Amino acid sequence: MNLSVNLPGLTLKNPVMPASGCFAFGKEFAQFYDLASLGAVIMKAATKERRFGNGTPRVAETSSGMLNAIGLQNPGVESIISDEIPFLRNHNLPIIANVAGSTVEEYGEVAEQISSHVDAIELNISCPNVKEGGVQFGTDPLLAKEVIRYVVEVSTVPVYVKLSPNVTDIVGMALAAEEAGASGLSMINTLTGMRIDPKTRKPVIANGTGGLSGAAIKPISIRMIHQVYQAVTIPIIGMGGIETAEDVLEYLLAGASAVAIGSANFKNPFICKEVIEDLPATLSRYGFSSVEQAIGGANDEKVETSVLRP
Amino acid sequence: MKNERMTILRHEKVARDTHLLVLEGKLVQEIADPGQFVHVRIDGFYLRRPISIADYNLENSTVTLIYKVMGDGTKALTRSQVGDRLDVLGPGGQGFPTTSIYSDHALIIGGGIGVPPLYSTAKNLKENGLAVTSILGFRSREDAFLLDEFRALGEVHVTTEDGSLGKSGRVTDALSDVREDYQLYLSCGPTVMLKAVADQHPDTPGYLSMEERMGCGIGACFACVVESNDEKGYKRICCDGPVFKSGEVVLS
Numbered sequence: 001m002n003l004s005v006n007l008p009g010l011t012l013k014n015p016v017m018p019a020s021g022c023f024a025f026g027k028e029f030a031q032f033y034d035l036a037s038l039g040a041v042i043m044k045a046a047t048k049e050r051r052f053g054n055g056t057p058r059v060a061e062t063s064s065g066m067l068n069a070i071g072l073q074n075p076g077v078e079s080i081i082s083d084e085i086p087f088l089r090n091h092n093l094p095i096i097a098n099v100a101g102s103t104v105e106e107y108g109e110v111a112e113q114i115s116s117h118v119d120a121i122e123l124n125i126s127c128p129n130v131k132e133g134g135v136q137f138g139t140d141p142l143l144a145k146e147v148i149r150y151v152v153e154v155s156t157v158p159v160y161v162k163l164s165p166n167v168t169d170i171v172g173m174a175l176a177a178e179e180a181g182a183s184g185l186s187m188i189n190t191l192t193g194m195r196i197d198p199k200t201r202k203p204v205i206a207n208g209t210g211g212l213s214g215a216a217i218k219p220i221s222i223r224m225i226h227q228v229y230q231a232v233t234i235p236i237i238g239m240g241g242i243e244t245a246e247d248v249l250e251y252l253l254a255g256a257s258a259v260a261i262g263s264a265n266f267k268n269p270f271i272c273k274e275v276i277e278d279l280p281a282t283l284s285r286y287g288f289s290s291v292e293q294a295i296g297g298a299n300d301e302k303v304e305t306s307v308l309r310p
Numbered sequence: 311m312k313n314e315r316m317t318i319l320r321h322e323k324v325a326r327d328t329h330l331l332v333l334e335g336k337l338v339q340e341i342a343d344p345g346q347f348v349h350v351r352i353d354g355f356y357l358r359r360p361i362s363i364a365d366y367n368l369e370n371s372t373v374t375l376i377y378k379v380m381g382d383g384t385k386a387l388t389r390s391q392v393g394d395r396l397d398v399l400g401p402g403g404q405g406f407p408t409t410s411i412y413s414d415h416a417l418i419i420g421g422g423i424g425v426p427p428l429y430s431t432a433k434n435l436k437e438n439g440l441a442v443t444s445i446l447g448f449r450s451r452e453d454a455f456l457l458d459e460f461r462a463l464g465e466v467h468v469t470t471e472d473g474s475l476g477k478s479g480r481v482t483d484a485l486s487d488v489r490e491d492y493q494l495y496l497s498c499g500p501t502v503m504l505k506a507v508a509d510q511h512p513d514t515p516g517y518l519s520m521e522e523r524m525g526c527g528i529g530a531c532f533a534c535v536v537e538s539n540d541e542k543g544y545k546r547i548c549c550d551g552p553v554f555k556s557g558e559v560v561l562s
């Protein structure tokens with residue numbers, strides 16, 4: 001079974017990677033399995049200066065998912081370059097840096113600094129949990145274009161734009177990213193949500209709102225990728241609620257070329273490895289002999305025959 | 311840290327909304343110190359539940375957990391039965407360093423569901439030759455547990471908020487009843503209690519065990535972060551803690 005996928009800047013031996021913010025910089029998961037089995041790794045968001053993040057509680061469970069409002073806590077781009085990237089480099093896998101900021105200039109500075117140390121950038125214009133920047137760039141196509149153009153210009157590696165689902169027109173945002181020079185898209189970030197504790201009559205999460213992730217959001221992400229795949233020519237890294245190899249296949253069929261696993265890492269630290277191991281048998285069960293064959297299959301079929309279809 | 315399906319050997323109610331669970335499995339051998347925790351997966355719930363280790367037995371490979379029903383997840387856990395297997399990740403975090411504590415007399419201060427991890431802590435200290443005095447605080451008589459077990463280890467002072475058992479008030483109200491020659495304190499409970507305890511002991515070394523809602527429980531998600539007084543500025547409760555030296559973290 002050929003699991004490999006080639007994307008701008010990324011030669012992936014398989015299409016599965018941990019999603020940003022759910023894997024830190026890999027060290028904690030390296031105690032459970034060899035990170036070299038991953039297709040790639042998307043690091044936790046980097047900002048120019050170190051950030052402490054939001055107050056606690058920062059997470060709350062929901063039906064089939066969770067809310068989080070970490071607030072982009074990270075040690076700052078310089079520390080990530082010197083203290084975190086070398087560890088991941090030792091595991092011989094493509095590294096994607098998630099880049100965040102509050103201003104166009106900050107996004108640019110972080111991208112410029114980090115791009116020579118990684119294989120691609122995931123431009124985070126969709127974090128719902130910070131007061132400045134973040135999702136405001138990801139919900140306005142004009143602002144998005146401005147920051148994407150600037151980051152693409154200063155980066156030495158391909159830029160994947162991480163889209164927010166908190167918009168009415170996801171295709172419009174995707175087209176704006178493509179026009180501004182993005183090499184790919186990353187879909188989707190979390191959906192803004194809230195839980196209220198009847199005892200305190202206040203939101204459970206200290207930040208008030210948090211980003212909804214997990215199995216609950218998978219159908220939304222699948223729908224958005226299915227829509228966007230038809231409108232753009234750049235590749236999509238799909239994410240949102242993936243827990244099994246069948247979920248991965250669903251994402252590939254919708255139009256993702258690779259996938260990221262997020263919250264599921266919290267309940268099962270082995271999830272990425274297990275899904276990668278299950279993927280060949282799952283693909284073959286549905287009549288595919290490679291990952292490539294399945295990409296976009298729900299939009300335009302590439303494989304004419306399958307035992308499972310009438 | 312291991313991920314294992316542990317077998318339930320005992321599961322019973324020990325106080326109001328409070329249940330004791332004895333599990334058997336290999337990961338017990340990895341427990342380094344009392345005060346560590348395990349991260350338990352409950353069928354139908356998205357996030358694991360961190361539960362502190364009340365006691366453990368390396369010979370029998372058993373671990374005792376005491377948990378409180380706080381919501382739907384822990385309520386569902388009460389329905390698991392002897393013989394069932396539970397998906398457990400652990401042991402996690404840094405516990406009370408009982409083997410490197412050199413002292414004559416230690417004061418244990420536990421509040422509510424913060425009491426359990428202090429039990430094996432007190433036991434280890436006693437085995438190491440320390441005198442152990444305990445102050446255990448509960449909301450009321452129906453919530454109290456482990457009292458006889460702690461009494462077997464030394465002097466015990468009980469407080470309840472409604473006065474239905476022991477002294478009426480909070481754990482700090484019982485400090486004046488304790489012989490003052492203790493050289494360190496070890497405490498676990500809600501953060502407000504830990505702060506009150508630490509404020510009463512500006513010059514006495516202490517260890518505090520904190521609780522917080524967790525995501526991954528292994529240090530990767532940054533959900534359970536507390537501000538710290540070092541250069542880095544933060545600690546992750548799940549892996550840098552849950553036990554910290556007093557003064558190491560900012561209690562607010």
